Amino acid sequence: MKKKYWKVITTAVAISMVTTSVLPSFTNAEVSSKHVAQESKVESNEDKLFTKEQQRDLKKVKEKAAGMGKDGKNTYASSSADKSITSLMVHRKSSGDATTGIAYTPSPTGNNPYEGGELTASFKVPLTGIVVNRLISGNGPEHRRNWEQGNHGARLTYSFPEGVDARQMVQTINWEKSNQSPSADFKVRILGVNTLVWNLHWGIKWNRDTITFNPAKPHEFSIMITGKKKSEVSKAEWNSFDPISTAAALTAVGDIPFADKMADMTGSASGALYFDISKYKGNTDDLTKNNELTAGRLFPSKSRNAEYTYHFLDDNALTAGTSGKGDISKSVVKAGHEYDNPSKSTAIPTWDSYLSIWDQEQVYNTNKSESDLAEGEKFALPGKSIFNRNLQVNGGEDFNTFNKDRFNRVINYFTHKDITKGNTGEVSHVDVSHTPNRVGEGETEVTYKGKVSYVNGDVRQLISNNLTVKNAPSTEGTITPDTFTIGDSNITGKYTGDVKRLRLYINGVSVAWGGNLQDGVFTFYAANQKITMNDKVTMNAYDADDNLLKENVPVNLKEASATGSIDPAMYTPGDSNITGTYKGDVVKAKLYVNGNYVSAGGDFSNGVFTYYAGGKIHAGDKAYLIAMDKTGKELERKDIKINASATSGSLNPSAYNVGESLIRGSYTGSVAKMRLLVNGKLISWGGDFSNGSFSYYVKAGTIKAGDNVTLEAYDQNDQKLDSKRVQVKGQATSGSIDSSTYQIGDTTIKGTFSGDITVAKVYINGVAQAWGGDFGGGGFSYYIGKNKIKAGDNVTIEGYSKDSKLLDTKKVTILN
Known part of the structure; x- marks a missing residue:
């Protein structure tokens, strides 16, 4: 029997069931005719679903439909839909009231319009639904089962600007708030009958279990919007969806033959996702440490407008795949339909450039640990972040006399170019200022703010920066470190003036404060720093108030001359290890036996060593060890005394x-x-x-x-x-097929075998059949199937061991 279709609107909702006093729950995947007949007698109480007038009109419609016949033309264009998923399907209308919105509310505690607010992505979509009537009538139970179990919906794929991390965006979604937003409202009509009209309202939700990501496009994610199941909501909430009307509409449509010609259902679905941007971990194209530029902020855009596109994947795009039969939440997207029904959102202002203060004269850009932010501009000001920098003004200089624009710098996020001077690309001009304009003694917090104006009239506020300024002290002083010998405990040197404290840097990282300074000479403990010749060591000098007097004064390094000795104990042939003691810089050794090199190694710790000999030394041999330092330099060689009385x-x-x-x-x-x-x-x-x-x-x-x-x-x-x-x-496997016969009309080949044969393969006129056979007790049988072998066929059987090794081949005797 051909399937019947009925135009209805569904809204990516899961539909749940009416109260059990009216209709029961159904869990079977298929509804038999017998089951339908039984239910119609026992459970479908028309008086509870329809008025007397509706019952009369419904009867007339059924009679009319029964006499219509079928012209073979499906009135619904999406005949390629996979009807095994559900009997309630949804199709996006090409016309109707559709909106795709975006809104952003900045955080009230943020210091710029992009800081940690709430981003809202909303939609409204016009829909037409399709109810699949698999039987001429009595389809209501299946429709109501899908309704109560939430088995219908659609998939929405969201695409943000490139660089946005969709996985991190999903982590910011306020699910409780988002799932208060979806709704579906539509009208069901039996055409030409004024009494058979229902206005339906169904509850829907975002289904978090259906979220998927596209590794090739990390700025995209996909999610299904499905209906609320009756089993998952309160009775009061369920009753708010007017389940009586829904049950009546689905029952009526399920009982009308050729309902696709006589019924109509249209409406719309709407919803929104709410993103808590304060939880956003940042873009994939953010080059700063811990995504400092984009984390917790509205994402940037080359167009300076935040927007997105979503794709509504309806019945045309979904297929059951391996697990989606009878469960739309497990359906998959058909190849080639991943981007059906695109809808681009409205746009809201966002940023494309940022303020990153920096010394234009490149005197104070001493922070070399950060990545360069702008092309051709090396290093950075000291500080804990790109928005919070420190400036210790050098002796003899005064921040108040610096050019007011000296630390201004604005960088385009996407091109990494310095646009501070403006008049470049789409940028008209850039304005940056700082307050206060003058600083006193001690620390002063200076705040830098600004904006970028574009040739099209756009203006975008910049994220503010803070600069902690310590103006130059009135004190002064110098330090002159001595050359440091690798392995010494202290760095020593001379100082002048007001130096009271020292700070040690290794490879640009501060590792210690302190120092003992007296009468122009200083010592600084460094034994715990494990300094090597590959390290770059510098020191800073400070006065009593920790004002910087001298910065990055280099400490020259030299290698210490290595010394050491080794004293092996008497070795007994057969022992695993040579043991003994050592002094000095010995870290490894080489073993020679009878003048031949054997190995290098050893475990040297706290003056004691062990060296694995591995049976290489025997009674009568001559052996010695060469002690070496970490560079491989020979420090000493010493003979090993061998116990002559030892056995071998x-x-x-x-x-x-x-x-x-x-x-x-x-x-x-x-x-x-x-x-x-x-x-x-x-x-x-x-x-x-x-x-x-x-x-x-x-x-x-x-x-x-x-x-x-x-x-x-x-x-x-x-x-x-x-x-x-x-x-x-291992033992070799062997075996043979001793006899094999087939009786025309039988389904098996039978015979005898010996040895290690466990499985066989049969060839009929050179065509291989399946692996098989039951081998045991010296006899075997091989199922070939009826009528596959005919008189005159050339049939052979091959016997194999359990590791698939061919052991024997025999021709099968065919008996008439």
């Missing part, structure tokens, strides 16, 4: 085949016993030794293919002499 020996095990009872091999020296380890676990002690050959008993099943097997050799005093890994070889 070695073993050479042969390869072991899995399943054998003995490991065999050869040995030399004083080997008296061995122990067996499998995968690092001790198994047993033992072994028989005679005339340089040995055997070692292995219990069945102890060693399997792939195991890590080791034998260790010991003398009669349990002194370890040698350790060798045993090569393990």
Whole structure:
């Protein structure tokens, strides 16, 4: 039977059910004719849904519809919609009252119009709905089930300006407030019947479980707007949606044959998302540390206007995919429909440039740890952020005499160009000022503010900057550090004037304050700083009030000459490590045995060392260690005393085949016993030794293919002499198909086999069939299916081991 469609409006809402005294809940994915008939007798109480007049008119409409027939033409253009998702579908109308809005309310505590406010993205969309009648009549239960379970809606994809981080924007959404905004209102009419008209209001919500992101476009996110389920709201809220009217409309439409010709439902859906911009972590194209420029602010735009585009993905764009049959929240977007029905928002003013104070004369831009913000302008003023800088005026200078524009700088966020002078691109002129204009002694907070005027008449306020100014002190002084030797405890030097305190910098980072200053000489403790020749070390000098007197005075470095010695203890062959003591700058050693280099390494700590020998030294060998410093320079070489009375020996095990009872091999020296380890676990002690050959008993099943097997050799005093890994070889697999026959008309090939065959593949006239077969007890059967093999066919069967190794091929005998 062909499916019937009915034009209705749905609003990305989930529709829930009327009170159970009128209609029951349904959870089955399909509604059978028997079920519908039973429900119509027991549960569809027309007196509760329709007036007597409506019942009479509805009966007439059904009779009229039953005699209409079907002309084969679908009145709804979106015939490509996937009807397996739901019987209630939505389609965006090309005409009607549509709006896409954007609004921004700055934070009342912010110091600029872009600071930490609330961004609102609203929409209103005209819609036409489609109700899928799968039966000639009695479709009401399915429609009401989808309504009460919220199984209809649409997906909205939001696209912000490039650079905006959509993931972070989603994290700022005020969901409680946003889900108070969506609504859906529409009118259902049975055409030509004045009594069969219903005005419906359905509750809808933003469905957070459906949010997706596009890795290729990080400025976009997508979310479904679906209906409120009856099971998830209070009775009072549910009743506010007038469930009786909805149940009546869906029941009526579900009972009318060819309802797409006789019913109409139109209306609109609206809603808004509220973004708390104070929680925004910043743009993906923000080059500042911790996204300082864009975090907590309305995002910038090249056009200086904040706006967005959303795409309304309706029934044309959605398909069930693997999980969406009967559940629209799990539907997916059809390829090629990701950007259907675009709607661009209105625009609100935002920024494209920012104020970043900076010394135009490049005297005080001593902060080298930050990234350069503008092309060709290196470094920055000291300070905790780009909006809060510090200025310690040098001795002999006065902030009040500086050019008033000396620290002005405005940068375009997108081009990274300095636009302070204006008259460039779309910029007409830039105005920056600071207050107060004069500063006194001590610290003074100076605030810089400004605006950018554009050739089209736009004006944008700049984010203010603070400059903490310390004007030049009346004190003065100098410091002259001595050359520092790497490894010394103190930096020393001379000072003059009013120097009372020193500050140490390593690689531009302040690491310590202090110093002992007396009679023109200073010492500064630095043993804990671990200074190396690769470091850049400078010092600042301050007076008693911490006024800066001298800045970035370099400390020259020199390498200390390394010394050291090593004293190895007597070594007993078979021991794992050489041990001993050392002095000085020894950090590693090299081992030589009988004049040959063996290895480099060792663990040197607190005057004691260990060096892994790994059985490389035997009785009668000559060995020595070379002690080295961290640069590899030789400090001393010392012979190793070897215990001559120590026993020695070695073993050479042969390869072991899995399943054998003995490991065999050869040995030399004083080997008296061995122990067996499998995968690092001790198994047993033992072994028989005679005339340089040995055997070692292995219990069945102890060693399997792939195991890590080791034998260790010991003398009669349990002194370890040698350790060798045993090569393990797995048993070879084999097998054969001894007989195979097929009786014309049967569904299986049967036969006998031997060996390790576990699976088979059959070929009919050279065409491969599926893997299969049941092998056991020397017999096998292979399901081939009825009538696949005919008399005269060339049929072969291949037998394989469990690791897919081909073991045998046989021709199948065909019996008539």
